[in-house]
Amino acid sequence: MVPTTRLLAALAFTVGVPLLVLGWLWLVGRLEAVLPERLHRRLVPWLWLAPALVPVGVFLAWPLANTVWLSLRDAGSGAWAGLDNYHYLATSGEVHTALRNNLLWLVLLTGGCLAVGLLVAVLTDRVRYEAVAKAAVVLPTAIPFVAGAVIWRFMYQYRPPGLPQTGTLNAVLTAAGAAPVAWLVDTRTNNAALIAVGVWMSAGFATVILSAALKAVPAELHEAARIDGAGPWQAFRHVTLPELRPTIAVTATLLAVSAFKAFDIVYVMTNGNYRTDVIANLMYRQLFVDQDYGRASAIAVLLTLLAAPILVLNARATRGSTR
CATH class of the missing domain: 1.10.3720.10 (MetI-like)
Known part of the structure; x- marks a missing residue:
């Protein structure tokens, strides 16, 4: 049988992540109505893009940066190897x-x-x-x-x-x-x-x-x-x-x-x-x-x-x- 912790983690991910995204979009909509025009043009587009940019950073940018870092280490990743x-x-x-x-x-x-x-x-x-x-x-x-x-x-x-x-x-x-x-x-x-x-x-x-x-x-x-x-x-x-x-x-x-x-x-x-x-x-x-x-x-x-x-x-x- 699947452990209870795994079931809870799967439930939290499948239900919690969509709710978190919807909550973020609701918050951005409210901020869009109250922010001054100067901040509105600079900040709001990035706020709308945040739900897409965060996964890209976590699952793409960070692993790529970590791979580059490991490529500069030795075989066991314990010492600096340079080029x-x-x-x-x-x-x-x-x-x-x-x-x-x-x-x-x-x-x-x-x-x-x-x-x-x-x-x-x-x-x-x-x-x-x-x-x-x-x-x-x-x-x-x-x-x-x-x-x-x-x-x-x-x-x-x-x-x-x-x-x-x-x-x-x-x-x-x-x-x-x-x-x-x-x-x-x-x-x-x-x-x-x-x-x-x-x-x-x-x-x-x-x-x-x-x-x-x-x-x-x-x-x-x-x-x-x-x-x-x-x-x-x-x-x-x-x-x-x-x-x-x-x-x-x-x-x-x-x-x-x-x-x-x-x-x-x-x-x-x-x-x-x-x-x-x-x-x-x-x-x-x-x-x-x-x-x-x-x-x-x-x-x-x-x-x-x-x-x-x-x-x-x-x-x-x-x-x-x-x-």
Whole structure:
């Protein structure tokens, strides 16, 4: 049974927090009516924003500041280390490999998902089998990343030539007379194989977003293009694509952030071996295996700095699409 203290804490949180917010808003409303004009302009907007700013400070700003502080400490967080952990980031070969792989994830996952999503959205738009075709692409998004990685680990399974191949892909290759491929071991194929799993599991997200944006394109624009003599490709290039550009930009930035956070697939399928490490997997290993809190925090700061420009671009693209 759940202890009584936990039940009381849950009740206090679920009931007390909404009541506290409502009480704060009521108080701000009363203050707004009595404050002088000079204070009204400077103070009241911040008072209205306080219920949102406080959680941001507690759950985002403070952990971020604490992570930066820990990145300047030693492995056990007991002594000052200065910039030693950042020197490790700048000189370590495993960090450089992880950064290179994250760049591959950024380019191939984002580009692959956008290409598949846009292709499916355009080709299945207003056809009878649209729902079935889109469901086939979207269905993998309902599968947890760990489960999807396990499925594809069996798909990529490799046995030496001459032995029965239990992996689906290698069974097909050997049936066609080709040699089996060590998909997850061979450094020429393993990163691409991992990213292909990510595309398989994330393309449905891009398909849903781009399909919704495609249906919002005014039909009058296509009719005007056809009247002007534009063919299907010209109509897509000069009418559809410009209308979809803000949505593509937002979707691309969200996929790019997912690429930087890639962890589940790599951890389950290779655990970073065979030069497949990524930043998130390296941070996990430093924190939970090596128990080096300083280096793990420095890697977390690096990951935040890498993702920050993408988040800024996402905010700008979102603001631009709403104008």
